[in-house]
Amino acid sequence: MIYRPYEYQQTAMQWIIDNPRCGLFLDMGLGKTVSTLTAIQQLMDDAEVSRTLVVAPKKVAETTWTTEAEKWEHLKALRVVKVMGTEKQRRLALATKADVYVIGRDSFVWLVGVYGGNLPFDVLVIDELTSFKSSKSNRFKAMRMATPTVKRVIGLTGTPAPNGLIDLWAQMYCIDMGERLGKSVTQYRETYFEMHKWNNIVVRCDVKKGCEDIIRRKIADICLSMLAKDYLELPDLLTHTVKVALIPTTMAAYTKFEKEKVLEFADEHAEESANVLANSAAGLMNKLSQFANGAIYDEDRNVHHVHDEKLDRLAEIIEAANGNSVLVFYQFKHDIDRIVKKLKGYTVKVYADESQLKEWNAGKIDVLLAHPASTAFGLNMQQGGHYIVWFGTGWNLELYQQANARLHRQGQQYPVQVYKLVCANTVDERAEAALDNKKGVQQSLLDSLNYLIRKHSAVMKVATE
Incomplete structure (x- = not known):
């Protein structure tokens, strides 16, 4: 895809290039990632940098x-390596020749330990x-040790102080080592805040x-x-499609589950008419969707946990919203x-009636859970x-x-901003494609059913030959 940056994206890229240590405080949806990668590519072309480390939330780092x-044509030559998995896998990734290394924030303390605090990178994102x-967290202490060892630091977020300016000191220290807001959080608090104690x-x-x-x-000279x-x-x-990857063992379990359910369905419902078949297919697709979401019902309506991948990604999106309320549609x-x-720690409510609607519109709910069938029509939210x-x-x-x-x-x-959590290589992708193609529910279910039957029948045929 050809990248044609908006004017504000050009401003963001130039800001990164002109300011070796900078903060980029862009709302969700304004393209922080592509702007940053493009600026890094430009700095590499100018021979100013060669190796970049990106520290990100786990799910963001993964995908x-x-x-x-991979998406943008001008970034195709950029070699990006994910430093993920077991310690052995992370070490192998670090030994791989690349331009950009991406690591989950929970592994950052480990990484700083590996290099004794002296990071071998030109750019830290x-x-x-x-x-x-939090100035007391281990990840901040590791960052405090590491940031002086790199030439460039780029801090990305939507709102740096969703809970007030008291949160700003540690974040700015990660960028400028205390040059603007002081060398200690105590000094910062005493200088700018009235502290009320009990x-x-x-x-x-x-x-x-x-x-x-x-x-x-x-901070205005380095923060945009x-x-x-x-x-x-x-x-x-x-609209943003957020691909959620299952770990190999869970993916294998899903593939087995899908195959068994689809072939079982084909044997039981082969003679049904199109209308009846579509209704039956809905039950099958729901079962597969439950697995993709992370839990399934058994015949007695008992819930069996499968995985937490979507939950983890949801939590990261809500965190990135930085205090903005989020409407979550569940199935x-x-x-x-x-x-x-x-989401323990957030004010989470389930939509039931007008009382939740009033609270939502008044900004009193962090996360409102709603089923689309109950909230799709007639509500002003x-x-x-x-x-x-x-x-x-x-x-x-x-x-x-x-x-x-x-x-x-x-x-x-x-x-x-609409985020669709789509579990990769599962029925979620079929559902998303159905919505994108704007087909009716019945036809979408039948098309997907036929696709899955052909897919697994072909596998069975190959296996028996």
Whole structure:
């Protein structure tokens, strides 16, 4: 795909090139990843850098950076290696010749230990800078040791201080080693904040009068902030497919499960008419979708856990939303309990009636779980947020479009970001394709059923020959 950057993306790329240590505070959907990779490619072409390390949330490290590099024509030559897996696999990845090395933030402490704090990279990209906001965390301490050893540092996030400016010190230290906000968090707090204590425990921090502007001015020379509403025509609907990869053992279990269910279905329902067959196929597809979502019902409606890959990716998206409310559409009731448990610490509610709607539009809910069938029509939810995540899309195009229209409608002040969690190499991809092709539910189910029957029948045929 040919990359034709918007003007704001050109500004972001030039900012990275002109500022060796910088923060790029761009809203979700403004293209932080491609802008950063393009700037790195330019710096490599100019022989200013040769090796880049990207530290990112695990799921982002697994997919986003490699996917973006493969997607754009001008980045095809960029060699991106994922430093993931077991320690042996990570060490092998580090030994591989590449331009960009991507590691999960949970492995960063290990990496700094491997190199004794002296990173052999020219550029350090911190994807989701807010992950390093705690000055007491081990990952920040590792970053504090490592950042002086690289020439360039790029901090990426949407909003660096979703919970207030008190969170800003550690993040800025990762970039400039305390040059702007001081060498210690204690100094930062004493200079800019009124500390309210109870029994010698800090219970509240208030910014001193006039200090908010002082803080922002101090970091303005290296931090570029962009809000989506300022750079995109409003309102807009931006859709993102988030590929969720299953680990090999889980993928093998899914493949076996799919094969058994499809061949069993073919034997039992071969003589049904198209209408009856479509209804029966819906049950099969639901069973496969449950597995892709991470849990399945047995015949007695007991729930059996399978994996947490979608839950992990959902949590990272909500974290990246930086305090913005998120509307999550679920498919199955067992999704609710698992999501609520995963998002402990957030205000999570399940849509049931008008009371949740009022709370949502008043900004009192962090994450609202809703089934598209119950919220797709007639509800005005645009005041409450502009982020949507589909934990599973289902097959109904009308429900999908109408559910998105709860936020993407007149009165919405921001571009609506829609994230579809699609489990790679599963029935999720068939459902997404059905929505993209705008086919009816019945035809989509029949097409996908025929595809799966042909797929597994062919495998059986080869196996017996």
